[in-house]
Amino acid sequence: MKRVLLVTGLAASLAACGGHVPATLPSLGEVATFEVVAANGGAGRGWDGVVEAVRRSDLSAQTAGRVIAVEVDVNDRVAAGAVLLRISAVEQDAAANAARAQLRAAEASAAEAEQNYRRFAALANGQFVSKAQIDQARAARDSAVAARDAARAVVAQAAQQSAYTVVRAPFAGVVASRDVEPGETVAPGQSLMRVYEPRELRIEVSVPQTRAEAIRRDPRARVVLPGGREVVPAEVTVFQAADAASHSVNVRVRLPGLDPPPAPGTTAKVVFDAEAGTAGDGGVAPLRIPLSAVAQRGELSGAYVKQGDRLLLRQLRLGARVGDSVEVISGLQAGDQVARDPVAAMQALAAQRKQAGTANE
Structure with missing residues (x-):
């Protein structure tokens, strides 16, 4: 029909x-x-794969709050450490202030316990206090010091929660997606943005296990990108282990620096010179x-x-x-x-x- x-x-x-x-x-x-x-004339045989970024990061919320500002959008280039998004920090700042106040109280208690121990230690030389009193003073001092150290850890934790309200770029790259808008309430683990480095790209293809050894001996290849553009890969890595379900072996192909670079997620064909002149899966070239x-x-x-x-x-x-x-x-x-x-x-x-x-x- x-x-x-x-x-x-x-x-x-x-x-x-x-x-x-x-x-x-x-x-x-x-x-x-x-x-x-x-x-058959040396063209080689190819397998389809998907272009992916070597360095990519899915940024998720690490604290709860309301999104108050989104500084970048999709396709924007960002520098390492640049501010991407801000979350309200009212609760986080309040918790940090409370933790610092508790730390000051713990430091004062530790200082007082230290002074008391020193007094008892001085009196012990003249046998004006008993050994039990000395032990109690020493235990009180150690307990106050431990409470002070715990308060310092709480301050560090509260400060980190406040830092989580400002989301920064982990490396220089391009914003691939943006999943939130100003005014939305986010929870820990919720996706915020995706950033990738466009200069470092690779492709992984699955080849039959019967072809893996020939490609390992002769890893020369070429990559056919969308639109017919061909490039020579910078590196070809053949995995040692095969997939137990499909009995195929993954081959990772690292692309050189390209201008313009292909977009991650697009398909491309990797053609290996070691497969030149071989027939397809059905026995037909x-x-x-x-x-x-x-x-x-x-x-x-x-x-x-x-x-x-x-x-x-x-x-x-x-x-x-x-x-x-x-x-x-x-x-x-x-x-x-x-x-x-x-x-x-x-x-x-x-x-x-x-x-x-x-x-x-």
């Missing part, structure tokens, strides 16, 4: 472009074609055809294939685009004769049908 719709759509678009079928249409013999060949030979109508893709004295429109399932060519996952076979110009092929097909109709009359 999809092939019928594709043929009908192409014919309708031809009529719509010119208002009518041209009086003089190219014949079948005038349609230029090329032979589809398997891409990948095929590529020029993009100009693809007839695109909406979500359907096709190509005109010449068989003897006939032109047939085949629906294609396309893969990754590399430069001016595209990978054909299904729909074509090596040796097929494909029309270089879909428009000329469509016109020749219309002429073929017209001649057939005239002959029938």
Whole structure:
């Protein structure tokens, strides 16, 4: 049904472009074609992966409060330590003030206990106080010192809670997402923002365990980014352990510094030189055809294939685009004769049908 719709759509678009079928249409013999060949010539085999940032940070609230200011937005560049967001600190500041007051009281108690111990120690030389009194004074002093140290820890904890109300950038980077607005109430653990470093990117792909050793011996590769841009990775790391469920091995590819850098989350294809000339999972080497030979109508893709004295429109399932060519996952076979110009092929097909109709009359 999809092939019928594709043929009908192409014919309708031809009529719509010119208002009518041209009086003089190219014949079948005038349609230029090329032979589809398997891409074995050192092109290598690739696997799809997702671009991710090496340094990325999901910033979450570490204290409760109300968001009073958001200083940055999505796509803003921030410096290390820059203020990103502020949370109300009324409760945190009050707790910090109370902790400092308790610390002063504990320090005074510790100082008094120290003085009492020294007095009892001086009197003990003249045997004016008993040994039990000396021990009690020493215990009171040690207890006051411990209470003072605990109060200092409470002050440090309260000060840290106050510091959590100002969210700062952990490193220089770009704001990837912003999950809160001023006026919202946040709780500990709630997501606030996401920051990443665009200059340090990598891709992880899963390859069959049967291919891992060859890639480990020859880690040369190239990365095909969205839009057809190709780059040579800075480093290729093949994991030693395989996944027990999928029996695949992860390969991590670190990208060089790029301008502009690809956005994290986009897909890319990693092609390994060690896999050049190998067949796909189904035992068939990948095929590529020029993009100009693809007839695109909406979500359907096709190509005109010449068989003897006939032109047939085949629906294609396309893969990754590399430069001016595209990978054909299904729909074509090596040796097929494909029309270089879909428009000329469509016109020749219309002429073929017209001649057939005239002959029938």
